[in-house]
Amino acid sequence: MSSARAASRRATILEVAHQAGVSKTSVSRYFSGERDRLSETMQTRIASAAKRLNYRPNQMARGLKGGHSRLIGMLIADILNPFSVAVMHGVEQACRAKGFSLVVCNTDNDPAQERDHLALLAAYRIEGLVINAAGQPSRELKQLAEQGTPLVLLDRSLGELEADEVGLDNARTIDMALDHLSSKGYGDLLYLSEPTSQASSRQIRLERFEQQRELRGLTGRALSLSLDKEASSLEQAISDFLASPSQRPKALLCGNGNVTLAVTRALQAKGVVLGAIGLMGIDELDWCQLVTPGITTLAQPTKDIGRAATEALLQRLEPNGKAAPPRRIHYQPKLLARGSTQDPPTSTA
Incomplete structure (x- = not known):
């Protein structure tokens, strides 16, 4: 194999396991949000090996195979609003800590863009959605909720749509x-x-x-x-x-x-x-x-609001998490x- 081809070839999970001196199952757990089942030493070895090999898990293939994409969607009404940026940072940090990746879409307060982005996020098979909605709930958002996708409303209420809400008092x-x-x-x-x-x-x-x-x-x-x-x-x-x-x-x-x-x-x-x-x-x-x-x-407290929204969403992904009544989490300025x-x-x- 030529050096150019070798440089462009994607590293495999088996190669990471070999480099780290662990099993393939341990590497899989590390990249699938089950890091708490591994010791800190093992986590460090896996992270170092993955970095040396430039390994990146194929999250889309993982989602198609196991039904879990490890993707969280975030829909923002106005990404130019400093509040949105600050909260998004908190959401991203909380997602990354739990082994999830964040897909962010900006609607510019346009209901048409919101509908398009919701369809896109559904195609990516997101496991949950944090939404800072523009106006009233769209048909696409209702369909997403009816399909069982957990939702957390950020700084907004949407009337008849039952979902957790996180924001300011x-x-x-x-x-x-x-x-x-x-x-x-x-x-x-x-x-x-x-x-x-x-x-x-x-x-x-x-x-x-x-x-x-x-x-x-x-x-x-x-x-x-x-x-x-x-x-x-x-x-x-x-x-x-x-x-x-x-x-x-x-x-x-x-x-x-x-x-x-x-x-x-x-x-x-x-x-x-x-x-x-x-x-x-x-x-x-x-x-x-x-x-x-x-x-x-x-x-x-934008960082706290972002983290709380993510934690509320991930709790809905736990066994029996969807059965709990909607929560209202309000912070003081x-x-x-x-x-x-x-x-x-x-x-x-």
């Missing part, structure tokens, strides 16, 4: 935001959100804001709009809010990281001094601490107070 998050803003003396608030029809979490936050604002005797209003299509409307809404007379200090509360970025840009363009006008965002972004004097945020919500003047009139 959205009502408590709004309460924490209002508690903080009120404690700093802000009493006239503008809540800004992306369209609520695309995400149940956004709807919960908006409704909670309206309810709690009234109960707490705060003034202000809420507005949901598309950042891509209604940028000028966002800028006008901010201008109108800042220009309106008020005896109470004003603050803007942003429903997610995308809104925080858009609002920060608008305020900087107007030369607004943060603190005198309060600014607070849901979701921590790396740049929030870099913008003078620092933007106050409520940080989601962490307040990161910075200068954008410093104690304001007593009046902005």
Whole structure:
């Protein structure tokens, strides 16, 4: 055999077993998610041998043969959203630790793309799906669930679709935001959100804001709009809010990281001094601490959310796992107070 051909030939599981000094069964267990049945020393030997031989198991062939693809699907509504990226990292880490590979599809909040990706993931014979859905459940998603594929809903609810849900405690998050803003003396608030029809979490936050604002005797209003299509409307809404007379200090509360970025840009363009006008965002972004004097945020435990979603999904793959009732796993955010919500003047009139 020529050296070029030898270099291109795929290593076999038997060669890995020989190099590692273990049985073929042990190597198979290592790559099929049963590593806990092997000693740490044996795991290290197998990993080293596989790396030396550049061995990669054929997961598709494995799935066709044994009915287990070792593939987990993840459907993301907006991969440009920092929250999605951070949670995806947590999901991938948890999958890899359990011997699964992650297949990620982005829908751009487009129901048609969501249907296409669901069909693709079904063709790959995924063993479970973590989904950050756009809007209402599609026929394809319902079919996937009816076929017995475990689902975990990420940061969303889908009405009649019964599945585990993992995400933020959205009502408590709004309460924490209002508690903080009120404690700093802000009493006239503008809540800004992306369209609520695309995400149940956004709807919960908006409704909670309206309810709690009234109960707490705060003034202000809420507005949901598309950042891509209604940028000028966002800028006008901010201008109108800042220009309106008020005896109470004003603050803007942003429903997610995308809104925080858009609002920060608008305020900087107007030369607004943060603190005198309060600014607070849901979701921590790396740049929030870099913008003078620092933007106050409520940080989601994204890595924990991603790992919990994966663990919930894998539990459904255990014997009798599918029989358990749907679970709701909600996390609390962490307040990161910075200068954008410093104690304001007593009046902005």
